[in-house]
Amino acid sequence: MDLRVFTEPQQGATYETLLRVARAAEDFGYGAFFRSDHYLKMGAADGLPGPTDAWTTLAGLARETERIRLGTLMTAGTFRLPGVLAIQVAQVDQMSGGRVELGLGSGWYExxxxxxxxxxxxxxxxxxxxxxAIVTGLWETPVGQHFTFDGQYYQLKDSPALPKPAQARVPVLVGGHGAKRTPALAARFASEFNIPFASLADTERQFKRVGDAALEHGRSAADLVYSNALVICVGRNDAEVRRRADAIGRDVEELKANGLAGSPAEVLERIAAYQAVGSQRMYLQMLDLDDLDHLELIAAEVAPHLS
Structure with a gap:
């Protein structure tokens, strides 16, 4: 089980805050630092000092971290033309020495x-x-050849399909709860499928749909990595758990029912249950970005006990 840090900067975070979290995650041995791609706060948060752009942030982190992988859950397809996005991600991948992953979604927050x-x-x-199709097609086009695409929404003609990422294949994440079209997209384009904020039953059902879709597209179900994203709230005792839940405006029992919350032992049991239905990677949604002790506790008391 690979533990990754997942942040929501639209709720209120500067680049310097994100840099501290990313460096702490790297120091504590997490597999990756991911961030959302939103320009407006949600819920009761004030969102101050304002939004940061996902790929501008990751470009900075690419130069200011050394080992940790970097990515988005999920880049909003409504924000960027696909040709421009392919260039941006390839450049950040080069800047990081090949540590970038692209989660791409349709965009939903009107x-x-x-x-x-x-x-x-x-x-x-x-x-x-x-x-x-365009982003992956541009990257996969051999140097010296050109890429053309004639779609309903986008048309590219004789693109030189440059620059290329540092990685031979940038991992692409597709995710969601859709029963048919989402699994089909994952089967066609993704190296990882992610389901956010899902129950055990919904996770198991969706992973099976994706695996079946992969087989229908001539791939093995095992070709994909299967992952969850869940809010995290761990404490050494009940008081610490409650303090962390209060800091993010959530109820402890609700967090235990819908996320990863409680003592390290409780969270380990919960992660094991997701692992039993096929989850291989967990994106830990960290909502209090000033609480680096939280990251350290998980790294010390949860991560070492995971298979």
Whole structure:
């Protein structure tokens, strides 16, 4: 089980805060630092001092970290043209020495589009399919050859398909709860499938759908990594768990039911249950980015006991 740190900077974080978290995650031995891709806060948070851009952030972290992998859950397809995104991700991958992963989703939060004048198309899923085909197609085109794509939403003609990422294949993540089209997209384009904030039953059901879709597309189900994203709230005792839950405005019992919460032993048991239904990687949603002791506790008391 690979533990990764997953942050939500739109709730209020500077680049310096994210850098501290990423460096701490690297020092404590986590597998990756991931961030969301949003421009507007959600819920009761004030969002101050304002949003940071996902790929601008990751470009900075690429130069200021050394080992930890870097990525998005999920880059919003509505924010970037696919050709531009392919260039951005390839460049950040080069800047990091080949440590980047791209989670790409359709974009869903209409209010942030309205707030910043970003078009919010209705046919987002069809666009996402073409975006995945273009981004991966550009990267896979051999140097010296050109890439052409004639889709309903995007057209590229004789692209030199440059630059190339440092990695031979940048891991691409597709995720979600959709029963048919989402598993099919994962089977066609992804190296990892992620289901966010899902129960054990929903996780098991969705992983099977993705595995079946992979077989239908001529791949082995084992070709993909299967992962979850869940909020994390761990404490050495009940008081510490409650303090951390209060800091993020959540109820302890609700967190235990829907996330990874409680003592290290309780969280280990919960992770083992997800592992039993096929989860291989866990994105720990850290909502209090100033609590680096939380990261250290998980690294010391949870991670060493995972297979």
């Amino acid at each position: 209010e942030e589009h309205t707030a910043y004048g970003i078009p919010f198309p209705k046919a987002k899923f069809g666009r996402l399919e073409e975006q995945l």
